[in-house]
Amino acid sequence: MKDWPETFDIAVVGGGNAALCAAITAAEAGASVLILEGAPKSYRGGNSRHTRNFRCMHKGPMFPLTDAYEEEEYLHDLMLVTKGKTDEGLARLAIRSSEECLPWMQAHGVRFQPSLSGTLSLSRTNAFFLGGGKALVNAYYNTAEDLGVKVAYEALVSHVHREGDCITHLEVEIAGRPVTVKARAFVLASGGFQADIDWLARAWGPSARNFLIRGTPYNRGVVLRDMIDQGAEQVGDPTQCHAVAIDGRAPKYDGxxxxxxxxxxFSIVLNTKGERFYNEGEDVWPKRYAIWGRLVAAQPDQVGFALIDAKSIDLFMPSVFPPVKADTIEELAEKMGLDPQTVRQTVDGFNAACRPGKFHPTELDGLATEGLDVPKTNWARPLDTPPFYGYQLRPGVTFTYLGLKVDAQAQVHGAEGPIRNLWAAGEIMAGSILGQGYLAGFGMTIGTVFGRIAGKEAAAHVA
Structure with a gap:
């Protein structure tokens, strides 16, 4: 802190993808920039550390993307998963801007690779990072530091001081020491509130205490709550979030x-009663994986059980933990704590409802059950080939959708109008576009697009 100016041009709260995109863009425009990252250096990057890809519009092949993925198809996919709960203007802005982001990312050190094979089926829509999200985060930090951006780690912002339509300073604890940070403009990119289990429980009820937090433990919503308490316009439902089904053996945080x-x-998914509760083959996985966290959360004890047989064990990305394995359905059920006879009955009923057809693991194949109250409309094959495998599922929350409402310039507003020197980007404002549901890679799109916009607008303000 010895070489810090008394007042920075721009202070960026957060240290993930959106914050870094804002900081780099502002620094390239000539602004002096400080990044306040709440995590230690070894955990820097927020949820961006765990990402793999970026959903990108493109009019033709561009490495590593194949074919074309144009605006209307992209928007259709988003509308499908959000059920129309989105700001279409901001959604189109994110989609259109994503095309120019990919070469910008490459120019700032991000490297890409061909898409992963298997059930993700994303070679046309999503650009995969070489080395994953941590490589992207490291590349951006290297670029930012080359541009003269200052970075403070273990920098916990407790208060954003607002006076009328202006932010004057931040109250921060840096490595345990209280510090006042002054700047002429501010960008908030500090994520959602999902790591605050008490807040989750207030929104969801006591069941939320059984949720696992697959992202960073540092996103506790302190800045979000502070701004809402000071009259910043908010958007989104506190019970809506990016929640997926994860392995029940995952750690409480940061898995x-x-x-x-x-x-x-390729499974049938049961609850603790040994009953199926939803169509496992409703659509291709990138458009449906993010609904399964909420589905499992609604089941008794917030747990589910996916059962598969030997025909399907090599058709999907393996988990970090090996599945439970057994020679019979009854043995598998017993190992998973389920009633063997009930599970046997469920499996027999499912097997009898399967109909002949051609199985295509990477596309909708119409291979469906017939006569079940809970159908399976694609990839429905009998579980009849031992050995049998099982995974326990639990809800894994990535980020919450309650956030700050922004406009097309990423500016934060109060009841009386825009807060003149305050912008937001990333998960803290993603609820402006994601009312519910999720598309694979779209969180990175929102963070990259609005991070760059916020950085540009904040730099223009101080210029």
Whole structure:
């Protein structure tokens, strides 16, 4: 802190993808920039550390993307998963801007690779990072530091001081020491509130205490709550979030993407009563994986069980933990704490409802059950080939959708109008676009697009 100016041009709260995109853009415009990252250096990057890809519009092939993925199809996919709960203007802005983001990312040190094979089926829509999210985060920090951006780690912002339509300073604890940070403009990119289990429980009820937090433990919503308490316009439902089904053996916090289970389309999924409760083959996995966290959260004890057989064990990305394995359905049920006879009855009923057809693991194949109250409309094959495998599923929350409402310039507003020197980007404002549901890679799109906009607008303000 010895070489800090008394007042920075821009202070960026947060240290993940959106914060870094804002800081780099502002620094390239000539602004002096400070990043306040709440985590220690070894955990820097927020949820961006756990990402793998970026959903990108493109009019033709551009490495590493194949074919084309144009605006209307992208928007259709978003509308499908959000059920129309989105600000279409901001959604189109994110979609259109994503095309120019990919070369910008490459120019700032991010490297890409061909998409992963298997059930994700994203080679046309999503650009995968070489080395994953941690490599992206490291590349951006290297770029930011080359541009003269200052970075403070273990920097916990407790208060954003607002006076009328202006932010004057931040109250921060840096490595345990209270510090006042002054700047001419501010960008908030500090994520949602999902790591505050008490807040989750207030929104969801006591069941939320059984949720696992697959992302960073540092996103506790302190800055979000502070701004809401000071009259900043908010958006989104506190019970809506990016929540996926993850391995029940994952840690409480920070298990990351490796704990996600991609076996559901080739499974039958049971609750603790040994009953199926939802169509496992409703759509291709990138458009449906993010609904399964909420589905499991609604089941008794917030737990589910995915059962598959030997025909399907190699069709999906493996989890970090090996599945439970057994020679019979009854043995598998017993190992998983389920009633063997009930599970046997459920499996027999499912097997009898399966109909002949051609199985295509990477596309909708119409291979459906017939006569079940809970159908399976694609990839429905009998579980009849031992050995049998099982995974326990629990809800894994990535980030929450309650956030700050922003406009097309990423500016935060109060009841009387815009707060003149305050912008927001990333998960803290993602609820402006994601009312519910999720598309694979779209969180990175929102963070990159609005991070760059926030950085540009904040730099213009101080210029």
């Amino acid at each position: 990351g993407i490796v704990t996600r289970l991609d076996c559901v389309p």
